[in-house]
Amino acid sequence: MKTVLITGASSGIGMTFARAYARKGYRIIVCARREEKLKELCRQLDTEYRIITADLSEEKQCFDLLEQLENEDIDIFINNAGFGLAGSFLETDLERELNMIRVNDIAMHILFKEILRKMNKRGKGTILNVASSAGLFPGGPYMAGYYASKAYVVSLTRAVVQELKETGSNVYVCALCPGPVNTEFNQNADVVFTLKGISPEKCVEDCLRQMEKHVTIIVPSVLMKAATSLSCLVPKSLLVAMTGMQQKRRVLTK
Numbered sequence: 001m002k003t004v005l006i007t008g009a010s011s012g013i014g015m016t017f018a019r020a021y022a023r024k025g026y027r028i029i030v031c032a033r034r035e036e037k038l039k040e041l042c043r044q045l046d047t048e049y050r051i052i053t054a055d056l057s058e059e060k061q062c063f064d065l066l067e068q069l070e071n072e073d074i075d076i077f078i079n080n081a082g083f084g085l086a087g088s089f090l091e092t093d094l095e096r097e098l099n100m101i102r103v104n105d106i107a108m109h110i111l112f113k114e115i116l117r118k119m120n121k122r123g124k125g126t127i128l129n130v131a132s133s134a135g136l137f138p139g140g141p142y143m144a145g146y147y148a149s150k151a152y153v154v155s156l157t158r159a160v161v162q163e164l165k166e167t168g169s170n171v172y173v174c175a176l177c178p179g180p181v182n183t184e185f186n187q188n189a190d191v192v193f194t195l196k197g198i199s200p201e202k203c204v205e206d207c208l209r210q211m212e213k214h215v216t217i218i219v220p221s222v223l224m225k226a227a228t229s230l231s232c233l234v235p236k237s238l239l240v241a242m243t244g245m246q247q248k249r250r251v252l253t254k
Contacts, residue, residue, distance in 0.1 A: 005029040005074045008081030010037035012183030016200040022047040056107035057099045080130040084146040104149035119171045126172045133179045138236040141244030
């Protein structure tokens with residue numbers, strides 16, 4: 001039986017990935033801070049599972065997680081844990097913003113690197129880094145730290161994919177870059193999206209379909225694909241200003 005590891009599995013996209021892979025017959029390892037949420041999820045899954053609780057904003061707990069996974073052969077890693085923060089950079093809480101960077105970037109990086117090393121040694125595996133369409137834009141005023149954190153994920157993923165290609169590795173690495181998705185993200189980020197979001201089920205379904213084709217940068221929904229493609233034709237300064245106008249509306253609408 002193949003094994004999939006999913007971080008941030010207690011809600012939203014992570015939880016939906018867990019359900020999707022359970023239906024495919026995978027053994028599930030789920031990780032998040034909220035143990036009761038994970039237990040509730042796993043009671044609904046018709047497959048073998050393992051629950052690991054961890055607060056990935058703490059670097060030590062990232063390494064503790066890796067230690068607990070030492071004897072696991074992970075076939076697929078959904079590197080999903082993350083959250084957002086909206087508001088003026090002058091006003092957002094520094095500690096909350098640093099926690100976001102610790103989860104979105106530092107924890108993502110640590111787990112990505114160490115699990116990739118194990119997969120590369122085995123000669124097979126798949127890693128999906130969950131980023132955001134925000135990471136495909138040059139900047140996002142009023143969600144400045146979040147946009148920057150997800151640009152890091154996209155950039156790192158693209159670079160590693162090229163390195164793996166040059167070495168002939170059989171490990172497949174990709175990044176998921178969705179637009180608005182109807183999850184707890186909005187509430188946690190203190191933001192209301194002006195664009196209609198897609199369901200987490202639609203996001204995961206589209207992602208899995210593109211993963212079968214070994215796409216590197218996965219953007220669910222035709223509308224968001226068009227938006228990110230057309231953004232390349234707009235001068236960066238104008239695009240940042242336009243993005244800022246949209247983000248400001250999201251913050252003010254809440």
